[in-house]
Amino acid sequence: MTTPSAIQWFKTREGIYYMLLALLLVVILPLTLDPFRLSMTGKYLTYAFVAIGLVMCWGKAGILSLGQGIFFGLGGYCMAMFLKLEASTPEATAIQSTPGIPDFMDWNQLTELPWFWQPFHSFPFTLLAIIGVPVLLALIIGFTMFTRRVGGVYFSIMTQAVAAILTILIIGQQGYTGGVNGITDLRTLMGWDIRTDEAKMTLYFICVALLFGCLFIARMVQNRKLGRILMAMNAQETRVRFSGYDVAAFKIFVFCLAAAFAGIGGAMFTLIVGFMSPSFVGIVASIEMVIFCALGGRLSILGAVYGALLVNAAKSGLSESFPELWPFAMGALFIGVVMAFPNGLAGLYQSYIQPLEDRLFKGKQAEISSQSSAPISQPSKAEESDGYDSSMDNYSAEKS
């Protein structure tokens, strides 16, 4: 995208939506919330990464993964392993029978660091692993499933199974993973204390920046030809296949993309919350993530962000006000939203608020419709880059 068109884009309606979200996250919330609440908002935002991935994967391409917790957890564990190694200096762990290894390993009679922990001494490797490990697993799952044309409900069940397996593995191998307790007591990142208020603030802004990075990548994918192929695949998979596209390759791609987003979210979660445990990997966590996405509107990447924010804020708020009744209130909220607005918040917005806006901006209507798109509508031609189409064709030709 060249600079003039970028400036133009900010004037469009879609641009304004992004600006509004940015305004909310970068200006309004930091000014109105105290550091404690802001850090909690940061935590909610880490789930938004997963929700964006789910919009791409489920909403656009129709692949419902009920195991996004796997990738969130893997990203989080990679970061936690690095932080834990940093916290487990021989001086800090002098009380152990083997100083210099993480405390839970010592409790489980391990006497040296396992081989797969060794590379996590390196920060660049950790950063690579946060995205690489989830993507690699997604690639393996995707390759084995999609090339055999396993789809629909079967795929969802498989992802659940993998989530369950991973949880059992982590809990069972507690000497290597920290078990049920998870990896706790993380203190510093390259010597920088992540527990102070200033650090929480900085982490929040890093989280927001990364979130926008992911939003733009998702938007780029959705507005290109690639995005339309994904949508087409969702509606008429066979037709897309007969048109000469390698459906499996597209599915693997979007599943890996969602895994990468979830991995980044998980790593930020570890940094903000200060520990990682198997409860974010398992089935319940994974289904909760689907709920964030469904509530925000599974077709809208911006809706997903609001969904993750609102559901989690409601969860905290309700549980503080009604410690004994909040699960019922949450349940009622879910049922209410799903029954009244099947397309989530974004659907609600589209059917009620957008018409109002249209009337308000009637004068600008012509200009807007020629240049931009609402979050859910088809992308406009102006935004397609020239080089992309041919590369796309090469890609599919090569694969099929």
Add this chain to the structure above:
Amino acid sequence: MKMHKQSKKGGANGRWGLGKLKLLAASMVLAATANAATPPTSQVNTTGLAVTDDTVTVGILHSITGTMSISEIGSVQAEKLAIKQINEAGGVLGRQIKYVQEDGASDWPTFAEKSRKLLRQDKVAAVFGCWTSASRKAVLPVFEQLNGMLYYPTFYEGLEQSPNVIYTGQEATQQILAAIDWAVKEKGAKSFYLLGSDYIWPRTSNKIARKHIEKLGLTVSGEEYYPLGHTQFNSVINKIKLKKPDVIFAIVVGGSNVAFYKQLQAAGIDPTKEKPMVLTISVTEDEIRGIGGENVEGIYASMKYFQSLDNENNKAFVAAFKKEYGDDMVIGDVTQAAYLGPWLWKMAVEKAGSFDIDKIREVSPGIEFTGAPEGYVRIHENHHLWSKGRIGLAMADGQYKLVHETEELMEPDPFPEGYQ
């Protein structure tokens, strides 16, 4: 006018309080008896805790929703009862205790989030809470960072000693050594089969048990673990029947207990018979309520408290508890330990003459509670409690009958030498 009067009163109290502080160094007893007076807030609270001239706010942080709620609700009730009784007796340093209750929702990050909220936003003077080791591990960094004080009620695996936690339950060695020594001496046990749910507490406990058994020159005929929530114990029961151990040392937790004890009986292993004996450290009266008394009749448990303990403190405690929450309530080991929390905190505050966390920490070791339902406890230098080990025999009505009690208080030893 009123303001003037108050400040004058405060000044007078301040001088008197300074004297009291000096006295405190010389005599702890004097300080403890001086609690009727209300020293001014500026003097007893120098770190901005939620203390006013007539109230002090504490936090209660347990799971009251989710899988752990069955276990943790007893602790919440005991803590609220203790707070009520303290308030009726005049409060702490002349201040009534108010509490903020938060729900950990059986979810460890939620525990961390709520503990941060309690300490930072509510500025509570102490927190009574947590149950599982995982939840304690999750909140520990928060308490250490924000310098809070947590009273933790559950018996647990040890290997921890935080300046910001008082552990009112037993640590592993207190339960296990008492259990094994008793089984060896009284029952002539020679071989043990260790099994448990697969997480840190059973594993660490069995590690200690194995070391101790091997030290005594006896045999461990097997050691196995099953995932939380596991319900198929037939294979291990077959192995047990094959190996014929004298003692089945079981640390199974939660819902798995129901399956485990029913399957034991179905396989013809009847705990009421002499051998094999079933010895557990994880089944309190609360758990029996879920498992059913008839399924566990005849098993032995090693804990520090049973509801049936025959002493005046306990009779009063059980009566008060039932009056408050209904006659069908049962009180397990952890519930009693949770009840100790507010009392031990009150005594520490009065001994220190201050709500400041640092001062409470300093004076806590050595505090004795003679009114404890379990009899008598004392806080050790390592923030755990000196307490007696007891063995109970499970009856069909869901209660334990006390069959053995250590003569001396057992020393808490969270980092046992030679057991790691």
